[in-house]
Amino acid sequence: MPRRDTTHDVKEPPRGAGCEADDERVHGDHEYSVIQLMPGPDLQDDTRDFHECLARALLYEPPAEMEWIGRWVQDGYLAVENVVRCLIDPTVAFDDASMLTGPHPLEDSYRDHLLAVRGLLAHGTLVHSLTLRNRVDHGVDRVPAHVATGRRTKLSVPFRASQTPSERAEFSHSDLGIILTSLAYTSDGLSSDQCLEAFGILMGQNLHAQERSYSRWFELSKSAMQNHERQKLDRVAKVDITNSQVADLVVRYYARNSEVVFFYLNYVIFPEATRQFPHRLLAKPWHLCDTGQPRSSRCGFSGTNDTRITLPGQVSQCGSPDPELRATNGKMLDMLLATQRPCTVVKDIKEALRSVIVDHK
Numbered sequence: 001m002p003r004r005d006t007t008h009d010v011k012e013p014p015r016g017a018g019c020e021a022d023d024e025r026v027h028g029d030h031e032y033s034v035i036q037l038m039p040g041p042d043l044q045d046d047t048r049d050f051h052e053c054l055a056r057a058l059l060y061e062p063p064a065e066m067e068w069i070g071r072w073v074q075d076g077y078l079a080v081e082n083v084v085r086c087l088i089d090p091t092v093a094f095d096d097a098s099m100l101t102g103p104h105p106l107e108d109s110y111r112d113h114l115l116a117v118r119g120l121l122a123h124g125t126l127v128h129s130l131t132l133r134n135r136v137d138h139g140v141d142r143v144p145a146h147v148a149t150g151r152r153t154k155l156s157v158p159f160r161a162s163q164t165p166s167e168r169a170e171f172s173h174s175d176l177g178i179i180l181t182s183l184a185y186t187s188d189g190l191s192s193d194q195c196l197e198a199f200g201i202l203m204g205q206n207l208h209a210q211e212r213s214y215s216r217w218f219e220l221s222k223s224a225m226q227n228h229e230r231q232k233l234d235r236v237a238k239v240d241i242t243n244s245q246v247a248d249l250v251v252r253y254y255a256r257n258s259e260v261v262f263f264y265l266n267y268v269i270f271p272e273a274t275r276q277f278p279h280r281l282l283a284k285p286w287h288l289c290d291t292g293q294p295r296s297s298r299c300g301f302s303g304t305n306d307t308r309i310t311l312p313g314q315v316s317q318c319g320s321p322d323p324e325l326r327a328t329n330g331k332m333l334d335m336l337l338a339t340q341r342p343c344t345v346v347k348d349i350k351e352a353l354r355s356v357i358v359d360h361k
Contacts, residue, residue, distance in 0.1 A: 036130060036132075037131050066113055078102075079100070086114075086118065088122055120175065134183060135188075138158055138184065140184045156181040194255075198264040201264075203241075218233065289312045305317055
């Protein structure tokens, strides 16, 4: 996902409330530019142009994980217009031959990259995700660990209202869950522990990987640092997170760094929290009674029989021989009729208001 805003109607989502205070973490150009698209006819009219801008930006300015695209475009191995059309138009078949102009076939990993982008753009998953507001429609459940909520996922979950995550619901669409999780973490930023955990993982990699990743991190955050702070953090070899002063600087300048956030998601959140199932289980009350056996017994109790017409077809309600139970319907009706509230239908509203005012005086 390119780090750029669009000229369409956008609105900055509310800041998250689960991490440290914002004054402890520097805001600046190193932050991810989170946008929110406003649903409506204008968005529908501009969606194709928006997708085309993103597709072309991906081809000419790909992220580090998809650098092969930039090389293939420069070498002339990809038919740019055909690739763009394939990525944004769901009616165009995904055909390797139409996208390639060079002698090299698409590797399986390269093909998976393009198919993933096609799913986000051509099928509207990305645009739908950007219309949802963080900490209002979705977000990371940051309820303290000692509070039992029945769920301990680190992915973004649906919200019932502002700052109110749904207790047990999760997104069943895997791509939508991944996108919303990325948007939630980039909007909220990382906590101190999460930021230092990301640096701990970085320090466990080989030296070449450390220098390659950290150079991108430092490039985004250095403009917000003072000169003496740049000298302390300009090389990965100087970063010692066991030093409290250095750790404070790391959290201050890298907790909202988009590259650090994505690094943490790729190495911690997604490997631990994402799951994929071959089938989706759907059930309703009818399934609870369906065993495939016509004489199977299912027992239940209902004080009244007013809901009998809504029971599943394989369930029949048996009347009780007990006179007291058979009288339940009458007792319930008697209780309902015993409590009456008078209601007057007013035809002349002006006259009624005048009489109320006069009586009140």
